[in-house]
Amino acid sequence: GDSVTQMEGPVTLSEEAFLTINCTYTATGYPSLFWYVQYPGEGLQLLLKATKADDKGSNKGFEATYRKETTSFHLEKGSVQVSDSAVYFCALRGSGYSTLTFGKGTMLLVSP
Amino acid sequence: DAGITQSPRYKITETGRQVTLMCHQTWSHSYMFWYRQDLGHGLRLIYYSAAADITDKGEVPDGYVVSRSKTENFPLTLESATRSQTSVYFCASSPGLAGANTDTQYFGPGTRLTVL
Numbered sequence: 001g002d003s004v005t006q007m008e009g010p011v012t013l014s015e016e017a018f019l020t021i022n023c024t025y026t027a028t029g030y031p032s033l034f035w036y037v038q039y040p041g042e043g044l045q046l047l048l049k050a051t052k053a054d055d056k057g058s059n060k061g062f063e064a065t066y067r068k069e070t071t072s073f074h075l076e077k078g079s080v081q082v083s084d085s086a087v088y089f090c091a092l093r094g095s096g097y098s099t100l101t102f103g104k105g106t107m108l109l110v111s112p
Numbered sequence: 113d114a115g116i117t118q119s120p121r122y123k124i125t126e127t128g129r130q131v132t133l134m135c136h137q138t139w140s141h142s143y144m145f146w147y148r149q150d151l152g153h154g155l156r157l158i159y160y161s162a163a164a165d166i167t168d169k170g171e172v173p174d175g176y177v178v179s180r181s182k183t184e185n186f187p188l189t190l191e192s193a194t195r196s197q198t199s200v201y202f203c204a205s206s207p208g209l210a211g212a213n214t215d216t217q218y219f220g221p222g223t224r225l226t227v228l
Contacts, residue, residue: 044217
């Protein structure tokens with residue numbers, strides 16, 4: 001079945017540091033890929049998505065590129081802020097399916 | 113304000129009791145989902161629904177029951193709560209499959225359930 005593997009956290013960074021959170025997936029066909037973010041005490045919200053190979057999703061300074069050859073969708077941001085502290089989830093939706101498969105989440109802690 | 117709401121936000125119950133968690137959305141989205149979030153497991157799908165009166169099992173359905181008589185509501189019932197069902201439960205909705213952003217899931221704020 002489909003699966004998503006993302007790096008374990010917490011990831012601890014200083015403000016303005018470069019962020020990478022790795023995500024790899026296993027799926028048949030051509031899944032859509034997502035990054036969701038969960039701020040403390042809240043539900044998840046969509047951060048960005050990509051629906052086909054080589055697509056780049058971007059939002060709020062975050063980017064991720066759909067790499068089919070490496071089955072990856074790594075999340076990056078050039079300069080993190082304290083307000084980016086949250087849990088980040090990578091997810092996929094298989095072709096023709098309505099449900100999402102989530103990774104276990106990566107906590108990001110950014111200090112001033 | 114329009115959106116997706118869950119109630120109660122916090123619930124403490126005892127083993128063996130029946131508990132119902134409510135979920136309501138105002139967008140008339142076709143799809144609705146229930147997840148549980150546990151440390152070390154991320155989010156796991158319990159049940160989902162493609163439309164009123166259509167429901168299907170997810171990854172971890174045992175011990176849970178759902179119904180969807182109206183498009184906007186999707187209650188989750190624990191028929192006889194167990195300690196292993198202590199978790200944070202999230203409801204989500206989605207417009208559908210095709211087109212830009214129609215497969216985006218919108219999450220409620222969650223219900224923290226403790227079973228003693």
